[in-house]
Amino acid sequence: MSAALRTLSAHSSRLIVAVPWFWLALFFVLPFLFILKISLSEPQLAMPPYMDWVREFEDGLLTITLNFGNYVLLFEDELYRDALWGSFTVASISTLLCLLLGYPMAYAIARAPEHWRMPLLMLIILPFWTSFLLRVYAWIGILKDNGLLNQLLMSMGLIEQPLQILHTPVAVYIGVVYSYLPFLVLPLYATLIRLDNTLLEAAADLGARPARQFFTVTLPQSMPGIVAGSMLVFIPVMGEFVIPDLLGGPDTLMVGKLMWIEFFSNKDWPVASSLAAILLLVLIVPFVLMRHYEQRRQAEEEA
Amino acid sequence: MRQFFTRSPLLVMMLLAGYAFLYLPIVSLIVYSFNESRLVTVWGGFSTKWYGELMSNGPLLDAAALSLKIAALNATLAVVLGTLAALALVRFRKARGHKSLGVMVAAPLVMPEIIIGLSLLLLFVALENLTGWPEGRGQTTILIAHATFSMAYVTVIVQSRLAHMDTSIEEAAMDLGARPLRVFFTVTLPMIAPALMAGWLLAFTLSMDDLVIASFVSGPGATTLPMVVYSSVRLGVSPQINALATIFIAVVSLAVLIASVILYRQEKARQ
Incomplete structure (x- = not known):
């Protein structure tokens, strides 16, 4: 690649890498974190049918509840x-x-x-x-x-x-x-x-x-x-x-x-x-x- | 071919057996779409009545129209994203994020659809709770989901074309003072056009064919063709589905034939 092409492409290269990178990060990688998150929460009868980890109680107290029960179930059943x-x-x-x-x-x-x-x-x-x-x-x-x-x-x-x-x-x-x-x-x-x-x-x-x-x-x-x-x-x-x-x-x-x-x-x-x-x-x-x-x-x- | 056959008859036999395995089910689909009898495997004489019934099957036609629309939008979006990713991977090896992009592009090719579908649904639900977008699920969420895995296929196709491309013409254009953007549109793009066409067609087909991912990320208002086919097939074989399959096969074979003729002529012209 010629020197001119290299310097000019330095600017556009960032954008060319960034667009597909962010698309895949947002719609392909990030969703896996949600799988992890929901797998650690408790089911409930509502839409969406799971409880959030972080819950606020009437006295203003925040609690974080992780539920490993789903994984225990997978290994026991x-x-x-x-x-x-x-x-x-x-x-x-x-x-x-x-x-x-x-x-x-x-x-x-x-x-x-x-x-x-x-x-x-x-x-x-x-x-x-x-x-x-x-x-x-x-x-x-x-x-x-x-x-x-x-x-x-x-x-x-x-x-x-x-x-x-x-x-x-x-x-x-x-x-x-x-x-x-x-x-x-x-x-x-x-x-x-x-x-x-x-x-x-x-x-x-x-x-x-x-x-x-x-x-x-x-x-x-x-x-x-x-x-x-x-x-x-x-x-x-x-x-x-x-x-x-x-x-x-x-x-x-x-x-x-x-x-x-x-x-x-x-x-x-x-x-x-x-x-x-x-x-x-x-x-x-x-x-x-x-x-x-x-x-x-x-x-x-x-x- | 004759020489090849006499030299290694066993190999040729295995090849033929392999093709028979690949094509017999397709042939059986086509043959029984013209069967008078409702029993898919009992021949009751030639008839095209199932095509007629297919054409008056309202829900199925609506679903087909929706699928065609999503597939066309998806293919266009996937070609843009996939071409950018391929350029990034082949041309900008030193750019930041190059390596991670390589991994992110390779993963959707093998990732089980059921994981892609479930994880995207969870993302959409969380996003909606957080930002109010996307409002419910339907066409848009299916389109995003399809573009995400189709772009990986487009990237592979465009990537191999770019890697084997002769860069001397681009360099000549550069030396003559053309700006990078102009070089891209007048030199690079025409040279990789066959790959873009192949990528577009593949992305279109992948979207038309997807049942699992669409089932997860779709909403009550958006039923795609594979979803209708699946619920009908679960109830048993139906000659209408055979008729649908035959139309599919005819269109695909025609498209592939036209595409290969175009490619063949281009190669000839270049030589």
């Missing part, structure tokens, strides 16, 4: 523990399933003839552009008792009675893998396309078999893409609501759904807030992990 564990299980297993399905896809696209890569990538992204809600809805028609899948299996004579798939954990896994697959394929592809082919050739020259070449050269080199992509699936799935609500059943309890019920049905804002606070806390580690690998990938890209 099995329902909340089960929901957290349920979310963690679904998020981990579906991230793994996405990797098993997405890695070969990203690998195949990266190995495809060059003029095929862009259209193939577009086909991965395209479903992401059509409504998520409607795509989850499509699975109801496929998985229900008299749905497409059961009709197909029965007409092939594979099963006598329709299988109950909808409203089971299997349906949730199908829905999650289906919805989040593109988030994993794209960063994986970005890493795989820039693999150093000379290393593979060297390994081949030294007599490594294809499988060994893959596990000792390709896989370690694609680690940044694997981690970044996995976190892009794992983190949002931890708080997923629509999929467990529409495809899951009573035995697929997840934090997102429980928060929704606490908030909309039970009108218990403080408990919903403490659930959100715990979920945020749990997600910090994967988020830092993702940032770390994402920045490494960016640095490599710019180098």
Whole structure:
């Protein structure tokens, strides 16, 4: 950048940074403090349905009351523990399933003839552009008792009675893998396309078999893409609501759904807030992990 | 492609299986929108009657109009905010707040919607108690909420375009004495225009599609399309929703097709 550009941009730079910075500080970061605040207050039957910490009594006395009861409840009541564990299980297993399905896809696209890569990538992204809600809805028609899948299996004579798939954990896994697959394929592809082919050739020259070449050269080199992509699936799935609500059943309890019920049905804002606070806390580690690998990938890209 | 197939048939098979998994549900949505029978999975002959019923579904059309309006406003706001954030991140690495802005932009991309929705609602309620603004919740609060997470997506798109952009033309304009603002509008903006278009479309789609965040920050007067779809879907499958989905898919495919043709021509012209 020329010297003139640098001095002139010094003035405008402050404004250019400040506008998005304050927007996100006000509407993205500050709200988290309110989650913390409300999670420490007592519920009441009013609008808004929580009591303020600071209360003024008739004698003019100000008192501050913090209520840790919501958090105690989360640790004592099995329902909340089960929901957290349920979310963690679904998020981990579906991230793994996405990797098993997405890695070969990203690998195949990266190995495809060059003029095929862009259209193939577009086909991965395209479903992401059509409504998520409607795509989850499509699975109801496929998985229900008299749905497409059961009709197909029965007409092939594979099963006598329709299988109950909808409203089971299997349906949730199908829905999650289906919805989040593109988030994993794209960063994986970005890493795989820039693999150093000379290393593979060297390994081949030294007599490594294809499988060994893959596990000792390709896989370690694609680690940044694997981690970044996995976190892009794992983190949002931890708080997923629509999929467990529409495809899951009573035995697929997840934090997102429980928060929704606490908030909309039970009108218990403080408990919903403490659930959100715990979920945020749990997600910090994967988020830092993702940032770390994402920045490494960016640095490599710019180098 | 044939060579690719004979060289690694297993890989191609897996790729095809993956695409089948991604597209079969969409195909089934479209096929059954033309089904005469109310039972979504039993074929009763070709019919377009569900499209007719959809067009006379008043509440759904009102919600669609509201969603389109919010989506268009949101996309415009998100492109402005996201472009500023991308400029800040790529061009002003030494500016104060650069690092924290990077974190704040990355977080909404993965943050569970349910947390964004709940936390923003609590903020709006507290703000209203404190300052009287926003008065109740509805369009404005949905717009603010949508712009906050959409701008993060726009930032990512514009950021990668800016990072790979050739800055020599900007420098030439500077050397010829153009002021920074003029350089931005005559050189930088046209060069990043494709990214802005892609960002606008993505922000529009994200807003049209959002159920969770809107449910939290909306008020009694503002029901968006996903909210109507959700309450109808909870009651079971309905061919009207299939018809709606088909219209969605048709519009999106057309938009993506047009956008890629424009991009392709631009690339060709540049070469």
